[in-house]
Amino acid sequence: MKKCFVPICFLVIILSSCSKDEYIDITEEEQLLVNDENNDTVVDDNEENTNDLAVDSSILALPGSPFNYANILLPDFFLDNDVRNEDNTPNNNEITDNGATLGRVLFYDTNLSRNNTISCASCHIQEHGFSDPTALSTGFDGELTSRNSMGLANARFYENGRFFWDERAVSLEEQTLVPIQDLVEMGLTLPELEAKLSVVDYYEALFTNAFGDDNVTSERIALALSQFIRSMVSYESKFDEGLAQVNDIDDNFPNFTDSENRGKQLFMSNQTRCFDCHATNVFVGDAARNNGLDATITDPGVGGITGNNNDLGEFKVPSLRNIALTGPYMHDGRFETLEEVIEHYNSGVQNNPNLDNRLTQGNNVRKLNLSDNDKQALVDFLHTLTDTEFITDEKYADPFIEN
Numbered sequence: 001m002k003k004c005f006v007p008i009c010f011l012v013i014i015l016s017s018c019s020k021d022e023y024i025d026i027t028e029e030e031q032l033l034v035n036d037e038n039n040d041t042v043v044d045d046n047e048e049n050t051n052d053l054a055v056d057s058s059i060l061a062l063p064g065s066p067f068n069y070a071n072i073l074l075p076d077f078f079l080d081n082d083v084r085n086e087d088n089t090p091n092n093n094e095i096t097d098n099g100a101t102l103g104r105v106l107f108y109d110t111n112l113s114r115n116n117t118i119s120c121a122s123c124h125i126q127e128h129g130f131s132d133p134t135a136l137s138t139g140f141d142g143e144l145t146s147r148n149s150m151g152l153a154n155a156r157f158y159e160n161g162r163f164f165w166d167e168r169a170v171s172l173e174e175q176t177l178v179p180i181q182d183l184v185e186m187g188l189t190l191p192e193l194e195a196k197l198s199v200v201d202y203y204e205a206l207f208t209n210a211f212g213d214d215n216v217t218s219e220r221i222a223l224a225l226s227q228f229i230r231s232m233v234s235y236e237s238k239f240d241e242g243l244a245q246v247n248d249i250d251d252n253f254p255n256f257t258d259s260e261n262r263g264k265q266l267f268m269s270n271q272t273r274c275f276d277c278h279a280t281n282v283f284v285g286d287a288a289r290n291n292g293l294d295a296t297i298t299d300p301g302v303g304g305i306t307g308n309n310n311d312l313g314e315f316k317v318p319s320l321r322n323i324a325l326t327g328p329y330m331h332d333g334r335f336e337t338l339e340e341v342i343e344h345y346n347s348g349v350q351n352n353p354n355l356d357n358r359l360t361q362g363n364n365v366r367k368l369n370l371s372d373n374d375k376q377a378l379v380d381f382l383h384t385l386t387d388t389e390f391i392t393d394e395k396y397a398d399p400f401i402e403n
Contacts, residue, residue, distance in 0.1 A: 052098065053205035060105060060202055060399045066209075067395035069100035069231040077243055078235055082280040088161035088230075093173060095227045098209040103228025105206055106221060108398045111196055112180055113140040114187035120179070120225070121398065123149040127391050129322030130232065135333025139184040146184075147299075148333040151326040153390060154319040156230035157282045165315045165331040167288050168305045176225040177218055190218040197221070232396060234321040238384040243281065256384065262374070263381025272345070272368055272378075276358050278320050283385065285317025289356045292349035292365065293330060301331070303354075313354050324383045325391065338379045346370045 055062050077083075089095070106112065107120045123137040123145075124130040130152035136144040147165050155163075161171050169175035179185040180193055188196070197203050197216045204214040211220055238260075242253025250268070252261045267274040277285055288302045290313040297303075303312030315331045329335040335344065346368045349359050359366055370378070390396070 052209045055205045056202045059401060061401050062101065062105075062399055066097035066101045069097050069227070069395065070095045072231070072233060074233065074235055075240060075244055077240075077247070077281050078233070080281070083157060083282055086157040086159045086280060086282065086284055088158055088172065089156055090171065090173070093223050093226055095231050096210070098206075099211075099224050099227040100231045101228075102203075102206045102210040103224035103226070103231075104396070105202070105399055106225050107228055108400055111200060112186055112188065112193065114192075115140050118186050120176075123179075123185075124152055126396055126398075127325070129153055129234075129325035129391060130396075131326035133327070135328050137185075139182070140187050141184075143184045147331050148328065150316075150318050151322055152229055152232050153234040153321040153387070154282045154284065155232065157280075157284045157319060158316075159286060162288075162316070166301050166305050167316050172226045172229060173222045176222045176229070193221065194218055232390070234387040234390040236389040237321070237387040240387075242384070249281070257380065259373075259377045259380045260384055261381075263377035263379070264384075266370075266374055266378055267381055272370075273358050274378075277317055277356075283320035288314040288316050290314045290352065290354040291345075292352065292355050292359055293334070293344075295350040295352050297352065297354075299331060310354060313352060320382065321385050322387055322391065324386050338382055339375065342370070342375050342378050346375065 052066070107124075110116045110119045110122075112119060118138075118140045123132045125132065128151070132149035135148055136146070137149050138144060150165070155172065160167075163169040163172055163175035164178075169178060177190065180188050181190065194216050203216060207214045207216055207220065210224055238255060239253075242255045243249060245254055246252075249264075253264070256264070266272050269275075277289060279286055288311070290301075294313065297313040300312050302314040303309060305311075324338060327333075327336060327338070329338075329341050335341045345359075349355070349365045351360075351365050355365070361367075
């Protein structure tokens with residue numbers, strides 16, 4: 001039975017996906033989805049590493065053989081059916097080592113912006129759980145985006161596969177190309193992107209290693225970026241160490257303090273119902289939710305995409321992994337700290353017609369009635385989801401050699 005989490009549920013929404021602006025629409029020709037039968041096939045890992053082309057080592061610090069992205073050894077509790085069912089990796093874009101390596105270079109390359117100043121990593125910073133420590137991010141021409149950058153840890157675990165706060169991208173493959181074309185964020189058209197990268201020397205080897213030839217297409221760029229992002233699995237936190245020792249999330253963890261165990265108990269309790277929105281061992285949501293930020297909707301969220309009034313004020317609920325690193329919180333970055341987020345669910349939820357029913361009691365808002373010690377315990381527990389190995393892992397770091 002799949003376990004979930006709520007009131008604090010929408011707790012510190014972070015995601016997966018690149019930024020958040022009111023993005024420009026993409027034409028059907030430009031929306032290169034991986035479910036197209038004619039998508040490029042990435043070279044199989046069993047074949048790709050034997051005759052790889054060398055990449056210019058004066059520009060990129062890449063290992064002689066690519067890092068392991070495709071076959072990361074995950075703990076058993078990451079392989080149960082609940083977690084497997086959340087995996088949104090499409091059959092025609094499985095992670096490969098060379099595909100993710102290309103994606104890593106693309107992720108950090110400022111050539112993906114109009115004036116060579118902004119990369120994906122500008123708004124998704126590794127030490128901050130691949131999020132932005134500012135409420136709104138700065139685009140290539142100095143303008144601010146309209147929404148906060150979500151963290152990318154465990155972005156692959158979200159069953160409906162949608163991305164952005166308003167879930168307008170139906171897949172990660174579609175999402176990766178949107179910020180590049182956004183007039184605030186990176187400012188390129190897809191033809192401009194392809195032409196620009198086609199004359200960058202180091203991409204000849206990288207595309208050949210990943211796809212079998214050096215043809216640069218926006219579709220291949222989307223595939224490679226998606227592989228790199230989906231490879232960002234965080235599984236070495238204090239929480240993971242504790243769960244491995246007892247193999248039951250309901251038990252007290254021997255490596256936890258009393259307060260951390262109390263926070264875990266509260267998180268999973270009927271009092272808070274956090275477990276109802278942040279599900280499984282990867283702490284992910286199952287759908288967009290309205291978490292009562294405003295009595296009067298100020299940002300339509302999903303409703304602005306669907307046109308359905310019942311969806312107004314709903315936003316994606318990404319994974320809570322590394323949540324202590326990804327503030328400020330919510331789609332607009334309104335809360336600076338986890339303490340503020342918890343107090344929102346404790347006493348600050350605003351009633352509105354679309355408020356999620358797990359935050360209501362009759363016609364009113366549920367009050368959690370948390371003590372100060374309870375609130376601190378929840379903060380302490382959320383800090384156990386921080387994975388220092390993940391935020392320092394070289395294979396996710398900037399590969400470019402600074403001149």
